Amino acid sequence: MLFEYLRGISVFIFMMLFSSALIARPPNILLIYVDDLGYGDLSSYGHPVIRTPNIDNLANEGLRLTSFYAPSALCSPSRAGLLTGRHPYRTGIKSWIPHDSGVYLRSAEVTLAETLKAVNYQTAHIGKWHLNSDLGSKEEPQPTDQGFDYFYGHNAFQIPTNKNPVNIYRNGQALPEQKGYTADLYADEAIHWLNDRDPKKPFFLYLGMAEPHVTIENPDEYNAIYAQYTNGPIVPIRSETGGPAKDKLKPRGPGEYYANITYMDAQLGRVLDWLKDSNLAEETIVVFASDNGPVTSDWLRWFEVNAYGDTGGFRGRKHFLYEGGIRVPAIIRYPGLVKPGTTTDVPVVATDLFVTLTSIGGGDVPTDRSIDGVDISPVLAGGKLPERSILWALASVSDIEFALRKGSWKLLSDKRRIPVALFNLEEDPLEFFNLLEQNLDVVEMLSHELDRTLADILADPFRPNKEMRFRFSQ
Template sequence: MKRLSLFIALLLLAIGSQVTSAQELPNFLVIQCDDLGYGDLQCYGHPSIKTPNLNKLASQGVRFTSCYSAAPVCSPSRAGLVTGQTPTQVGIYDWIPGGSPMHVKASEHTVAKLLKSAGYQTGLFGKWHCNGMFNSPKQPQPGDLGFDYWFATQNNAAPSHENPKNFVRNGKEVGPTTGFSCQVVAAEASHWLEDINDDGKPFFALVTFHEPHEPIASPDDLVNTYPDADKRGQALYYANVTNMDRAVGSLMQTLDKLGLADNTLVLFTSDNGPETLDRYPNAWRSHGSPGPLRGMKLHIYDGGIRVPGIARFPGKLDAGIESDVPVCSLDILPTFCEMAGVEIPADAQLDGTSLVGLFRGQPIQRAKPLFWHYYRAYDNAKVAVRDGDWKLVALWDQGEVKPGAAYQKGDYSKIKDAKFTAFELYNLTEDIGETKDVSADHPQIVAQLKKALLEKYDQATANAPDWFAEAN
């Protein structure tokens, strides 16, 4: 692939700053997978998994090698994408079990709300996971957060990816569906594009596949294409990723059939790194790969937060491009709003940065480094910032809190009162695997990033809600 200069890397993201009419406004299609690892795609170097449609998508646009999610676990990552804010700041501290009081509040500015205000049609298809009381008037639902049309589940497809029974369409339970979840979701999104939305208006579609999160189920014809897999669980996982790739291909065919491809920015990514094998009983099929990165899902190291990222905008981006410019799902909201000519409210406390300035030959100007916090991350490494080549990891004094156990009573004080006792510094350009802590060699960089990290942590936790106190 051709290497990409800073200016050209995100040229596609600058298109909308000078548009003047609804017909000229770009469409947006974001595809987000669940637990797809940085190394899980063929175009990211996986030696076995076949992903021809995503290979094609990458060949038609830009493949990011420093693309980040907002968090190393699902609900915070999704909340970050829709709000453009550090998830802790909006009170989404961990994955959200059914019945939890935790939710994205209706008062938040979301990308769907803001685009809708500019005349966009907005649709959500797949996994929601931004509230605990799904499809209940007790908490905001996707429709309350800006989605005109929604076809979603609270969390995973159940009982598995095959013939799921737990979808809700615009507040009404759908009942049993036929097929695998990614195809069910892609078919619903295609139906919306073809038959429901107004083709005179631009659209924003957020497609959130359940794959390859457990409980995994995959088509036999694809499982049988991996006879050399070491275990059946491995073959099921590989086939699951390939099945998701098929669903991506069907969405691209829909765009082509409707003549929408040339004016649609497609972004493909994942919510976090891959699940750790056998972390819980159903995870025996979780054979995802972080590639060369350290850690996996639930880690604050890059294996938990650096994910695949592919962008395509035909005619507005050179094909076959590779970029190592650090970008994040938090950047989606400000970038889309600038492209659509939408003014961001003055009270929005965004952590993402619009990438449109690159159109004018300027590097990305971040007011603050990229920031991540997950208080249940493995070991004591709970917070990190990245600025250019440098990443600073902060270790806290609370000891390890069981990873993946969900937010519980008593956790709020741990988050609010945390003190950070040690810091690790990595040069990610020279050491992508975060194997060598060079903090002793660069005290000035440590001091600079430590100041930014602690300031952002204080800001993120200052008004973060105590959900169990609010529920009483």
């Protein structure tokens, strides 16, 4: 009892200091959202081989979240949830967005960039967007139509690989082949934009790294670091119409995948070093997270060959609503407010970042619509959140379309909302033991919560009527 009282007092003091700091000057915000990185793909999250010194140092300086969830097990809905604070199904982004499909994030949605720009933030998005089907379209909203002053990046995946990509756009204009690797191209562009910004205003930089999304290539020196994990010569698998020559699809071991993450880490290190060299590290909140679980060695399509993502032992992978598809690494550094080197197991979802970062920046969270995210400032102070239910929905390659977590319970249901499995994540985080038959009262309670939440989503006045059929994605 005394411990809980003292912790409550410490959280209260933190929040008072937190509020005072915001009144003095809103912090800069660097939001790093990487592509298909697994929970176990960083050395700070237990990988025994992959070297990620810069991200690990970020964890040493901040808060490491061990129960952080992506809004979806696929990229587009995950990013829709991140930027709006709303369940992806509310936005109409139910799966990945294929090129020229006519699916996009509607202008009626309010993004994190818009809430921050309204309070004088300079905003830029560099990297992966994937919230429309054509980055050159005049009919579909572009990043610069949804709160970002500046955009440089790609949509679904890099073509032909992350080396010398040919599908990069800047502010709605297609660019010629960009020489280099996406990791260094995006780091260069980020640093360039940071140097050119108005230093009198706070900034919000949304950096969407392409790595380690397939298909990949790496500089030779990085492949050499993991040569012992690569079998035979490296022959890149490129995104080509009709697929590559079949003789190129040879399992070569995880070395190239490991190298891709280490190379990404090095380029992120350059951006983080820029903050320190510019004396802005103490004034900047840095958030690092992955958009969904990894592509593991359980490959489903040709373009996934030689991806070796690590879920940290959790069941499933990208596309699936088991923990391995939605539980991802996340780190938050906020000097002076977040205690360095700390860890929390409080369940947090990327939709919460919309609410939290809007509040930190002094912006207004919309009150005219349902917002599914919550303010996690108490977690930053070492505290807890009230218990809540968290819903995931994804029509993908699995028969399971819905997952709902409340407390330690997690219910999985099929597309007809028929319960398929029930797990106690506190006792069984790897989801081996189905407790459906032994806990019918819990199943009934969670099923009711699932039905109630989906009914609310279907009745959402901002939800577009157009439905999108699922296509298997990269």
